[in-house]
Amino acid sequence: MTITLNPVLPGRRTVEDLRETAERGAALLRGASAHRVVEWAVAEFGERFCVTSSFADAVLAHLVSSVVPGVDVVFLDTGLHFSETLRVRDQVAHTLPVRVLSITPVRTVGQQDGEYGPRLFSRSPDECCAMRKVEPLERALRPYDAWAAGLRRDEGPSRARTEPVGFEESRAKVKLAPLAYWTQADVDAYIARHDVPVNRLIDQGYASVGCWPCTRRTAPGEDPRAGRWPMFDKVECGLHTP
Numbered sequence: 001m002t003i004t005l006n007p008v009l010p011g012r013r014t015v016e017d018l019r020e021t022a023e024r025g026a027a028l029l030r031g032a033s034a035h036r037v038v039e040w041a042v043a044e045f046g047e048r049f050c051v052t053s054s055f056a057d058a059v060l061a062h063l064v065s066s067v068v069p070g071v072d073v074v075f076l077d078t079g080l081h082f083s084e085t086l087r088v089r090d091q092v093a094h095t096l097p098v099r100v101l102s103i104t105p106v107r108t109v110g111q112q113d114g115e116y117g118p119r120l121f122s123r124s125p126d127e128c129c130a131m132r133k134v135e136p137l138e139r140a141l142r143p144y145d146a147w148a149a150g151l152r153r154d155e156g157p158s159r160a161r162t163e164p165v166g167f168e169e170s171r172a173k174v175k176l177a178p179l180a181y182w183t184q185a186d187v188d189a190y191i192a193r194h195d196v197p198v199n200r201l202i203d204q205g206y207a208s209v210g211c212w213p214c215t216r217r218t219a220p221g222e223d224p225r226a227g228r229w230p231m232f233d234k235v236e237c238g239l240h241t242p
């Protein structure tokens with residue numbers, strides 16, 4: 001089913017309205033298919049709904065654009081991505097019916113090095129993520145009431161309780177995780193069925209792909225998030241708040 005985007009609604013919805021909508025959606029969509037979650041989000045939020053992607057693969061962007069062609073896909077271009085990741089971003093921009101928005105941090109990597117010293121990621125990754133990911137995401141999300149991310153329960157303990165619909169109090173946004181109940185096998189099957197662009201690093205042993213300084217390969221059977229910030233007790237960058 002393809003839905004035409006609604007025109008932008010006049011006036012912002014209140015935080016209370018968004019919270020109630022999220023609660024209603026959460027009750028309605030528990031156990032629903034990913035397509036059904038996306039259809040609900042598009043019907044509720046129209047052009048105030050976007051997708052985010054780190055371009056480990058393009059499954060979510062592909063799935064959402066099959067429901068709503070022209071959807072905005074936000075990519076946080078930290079300046080420290082693998083070239084393979086940027087290749088997937090460019091492939092998606094050229095082959096899928098989406099509008100890819102590459103959002104950059106306030107400071108270039110060089111400016112950050114000058115102000116905070118080189119390799120901040122190796123000394124204070126929370127500070128680095130706050131400047132290169134969290135602030136840009138919050139800036140990027142301003143025009144939207146709801147956003148979808150590709151979080152799945154099977155990605156590790158930090159994501160094991162992900163629900164398809166929730167409300168982020170700190171950002172006052174409705175948060176969608178249409179793939180919450182998908183397994184890696186579901187993802188692989190979708191990629192094969194639809195010939196979806198995939199990051200080449202996945203085949204090289206990177207179960208989760210982030211910035212190159214903070215990502216390593218994982219062993220078969222290892223927690224997929226174990227390859228992120230391997231030198232630190234950190235498994236999330238701060239984008240996905242409770």
Ligand code: SF4
Binds near residue numbers: 121211
């Ligand atoms: S993942 Fe690493 S390099 Fe990227 S923003 Fe976070 S700390 Fe910085």
